[in-house]
Amino acid sequence: MAPAIETVNLTKKYGSLIAVNNLNLSVEVGTIHGFLGPNGAGKTTTIKMLVGLLKPDGGSAKILGNRIGWDKPNLRSKVGYMPELPKLPKHLKGNELLDLYGRMYGITKDKRLKQVPTLIDLVGLKGRENDLIGKYSKGMQQRLGLAQALLNEPKLVILDEPSLGLDPIGMVEVRDIIKKLAGEGITTFLSSHLLHEVEQICTHVTIINKGVAMASGTIKQIAAKLTGSFAVEVEVDKFSEAVISNLRKLPVVKDIIREGKKLLINLKTRDDARSEVSQAIAAAGGIVISIDLRGESLEDIFLRLLDKDKVTAHGRV
Amino acid sequence: MAIVQPERIAKFLAVVRYELLWNIRKKKFLGMLIVAFALTTLSLAGGHIVSAITGNPVEPDMNFVIDSNLGLGGFGFFLFAIVTIMNTISGEFESGTIVPLLAKPVSRTTIFFGKLFAAFLTLLATYCFLMVYMAIGGTVIYGPQSNLHLLPLSLAGALFSTFVWISIVLLIGTIFKSSLIAALGALGIWFGTNIIGSILGVLSGQGWILTYIPGSGNTGFVGESPQIGFPVSTGTDSIGPNLVNYILHPSWIVTYFKINFSGSTPGQIFGEELYSEPLSIVIFTSVAVALVYLIAFVGISWYLFKRAQVAE
Numbered sequence A: 001m002a003p004a005i006e007t008v009n010l011t012k013k014y015g016s017l018i019a020v021n022n023l024n025l026s027v028e029v030g031t032i033h034g035f036l037g038p039n040g041a042g043k044t045t046t047i048k049m050l051v052g053l054l055k056p057d058g059g060s061a062k063i064l065g066n067r068i069g070w071d072k073p074n075l076r077s078k079v080g081y082m083p084e085l086p087k088l089p090k091h092l093k094g095n096e097l098l099d100l101y102g103r104m105y106g107i108t109k110d111k112r113l114k115q116v117p118t119l120i121d122l123v124g125l126k127g128r129e130n131d132l133i134g135k136y137s138k139g140m141q142q143r144l145g146l147a148q149a150l151l152n153e154p155k156l157v158i159l160d161e162p163s164l165g166l167d168p169i170g171m172v173e174v175r176d177i178i179k180k181l182a183g184e185g186i187t188t189f190l191s192s193h194l195l196h197e198v199e200q201i202c203t204h205v206t207i208i209n210k211g212v213a214m215a216s217g218t219i220k221q222i223a224a225k226l227t228g229s230f231a232v233e234v235e236v237d238k239f240s241e242a243v244i245s246n247l248r249k250l251p252v253v254k255d256i257i258r259e260g261k262k263l264l265i266n267l268k269t270r271d272d273a274r275s276e277v278s279q280a281i282a283a284a285g286g287i288v289i290s291i292d293l294r295g296e297s298l299e300d301i302f303l304r305l306l307d308k309d310k311v312t313a314h315g316r317v
Numbered sequence B: 001m002a003i004v005q006p007e008r009i010a011k012f013l014a015v016v017r018y019e020l021l022w023n024i025r026k027k028k029f030l031g032m033l034i035v036a037f038a039l040t041t042l043s044l045a046g047g048h049i050v051s052a053i054t055g056n057p058v059e060p061d062m063n064f065v066i067d068s069n070l071g072l073g074g075f076g077f078f079l080f081a082i083v084t085i086m087n088t089i090s091g092e093f094e095s096g097t098i099v100p101l102l103a104k105p106v107s108r109t110t111i112f113f114g115k116l117f118a119a120f121l122t123l124l125a126t127y128c129f130l131m132v133y134m135a136i137g138g139t140v141i142y143g144p145q146s147n148l149h150l151l152p153l154s155l156a157g158a159l160f161s162t163f164v165w166i167s168i169v170l171l172i173g174t175i176f177k178s179s180l181i182a183a184l185g186a187l188g189i190w191f192g193t194n195i196i197g198s199i200l201g202v203l204s205g206q207g208w209i210l211t212y213i214p215g216s217g218n219t220g221f222v223g224e225s226p227q228i229g230f231p232v233s234t235g236t237d238s239i240g241p242n243l244v245n246y247i248l249h250p251s252w253i254v255t256y257f258k259i260n261f262s263g264s265t266p267g268q269i270f271g272e273e274l275y276s277e278p279l280s281i282v283i284f285t286s287v288a289v290a291l292v293y294l295i296a297f298v299g300i301s302w303y304l305f306k307r308a309q310v311a312e
């Protein structure tokens, strides 16, 4: 099956700034795909190109097998899009807006009468649907933004930072909604700068920084590919340089970072090397106070990726 | 292909509805009615004010209503144009609501013309109110009125004249995506063409240029001489009254005079005759000029809106 979203060398510039740089993205049908990156990474810019708000400066993209062109209403009818911090007409009531947007989707009256209250209920706005949007809190507008993205029973939902401005309960609710959509076979593409959010709800992730995709795959793949290995954290008493040199001799050790009594020993493999490590330390006269095996979390990878990028950037300057 | 699909019409109507709700909820429509009410009341009360000052009673005038052109002059049209259209496109960009709107499966062309049509309906409703109020008020104050059946022609002309200004405000708003710049820019153009343009045109003796500029246009006269003749304006603002006059007096000839400021005694600023043309030609020219502006400016706005990227 054709991917739900596929971009080939997608590029967007704002003047001399390259906001999205030769992005190759593939979102499989039926997945929850996280688009992870720090502020200014180019997530919103990418999404706006996908939904036809911005024109790419290079490359191409397909949505549900169709090339995105300029102003293609038919393509939009199968996609639900929730903008980043959605701005909705303040003079309308929540249910009015959904009804009007529903008309624009060409949804019949009977269906709108069923669909609108269902969605209002789904996003937890029941009881407030007859209030003007101008009187909604930020989080309520966010919820309505999600509801309007689901009006047309889309095959693909694109959510730009869906949990921005939500309280913890709201975040959990939104995540549950997204999981429910996935259960119905709907593909979800969501951007986030919150790693744990992506880790919790997504099946796949693409990490983007400065407009460049750094890694892409299933959450497990990304974690495995980039961590590859474990690390051992030890606290050593009676520390001496001999401890370090002994550890360095171990074939499994990649590098060692020392912070006072604590050593972080990065390994080359994903094996439990705690016994080898403690033996090597004891042989050098050190005493192991505590020893832990650590696998790198996605958080570490994320930070490391960004950090690596920072280093190379500095290198170039 | 030639038949417009019903689905498209439904989407168009959805946009019209979306926009009309904006106009009603944002009290734009109410504001327009109040302005219309105030302007009409002012022109209706004019006779009473004069009579209070001079002490003469208000004379019955059966042509008052049809001659009053809905109580609107050039600035009235301009004012309504601004209120009607200044945020139609640019406001959507300013508030950010353009983002979810453009993500809907409605073509930008449908959105653009749906919004424009809603503006037309809003203006039509306002002018209808104005017309009815004027007809009733005029009858009450000036006695039974003749030619009231020609009022719809006044109304159509007023709509047309206003839409010339609307196209200008719309274009500026679409270019700058700012309602304030749209209003101020259009105000600048209005002053430029109507005040400064008129003065320069008349001073240089090239009044005919004004015929091709939106607004009040050149002035000619029907009758023996400018002093006793009936003034006729050639501008896009005068399409309504000219149409009414053409129905009533199809054979009118409009004559233009040179204007002498130096060495003339007051009341004798009009010099030699320049040229004459039938009223029908005056109307034809002003309608053509209005159409050219309207189509060009709306066309450019539409083109820009179709291509507009939403970066913010």
Ligand SMILES: Nc1ncnc2c1ncn2[C@@H]1O[C@H](COP(=O)(O)OP(=O)(O)OP(=O)(O)O)[C@@H](O)[C@H]1O
Pocket (backbone or CB within 6 Å): A014, A017, A019, A037, A038, A039, A040, A041, A042, A043, A044, A045, A046, A084, A193, B311, B312
């Ligand atoms: N309208 C604009 N004009 C100029 N530069 C822009 C514009 N919008 C975004 N940028 C720049 O493009 C880059 C990518 O921005 P983008 O909004 O896509 O990031 P993002 O990943 O969505 O960030 P965030 O997490 O803050 O939402 C940033 O460097 C930003 O400054």
Ligand SMILES: [Mg+2]
Pocket (backbone or CB within 6 Å): A043, A044, A045, A084, A160, A161
């Ligand atoms: Mg963003």
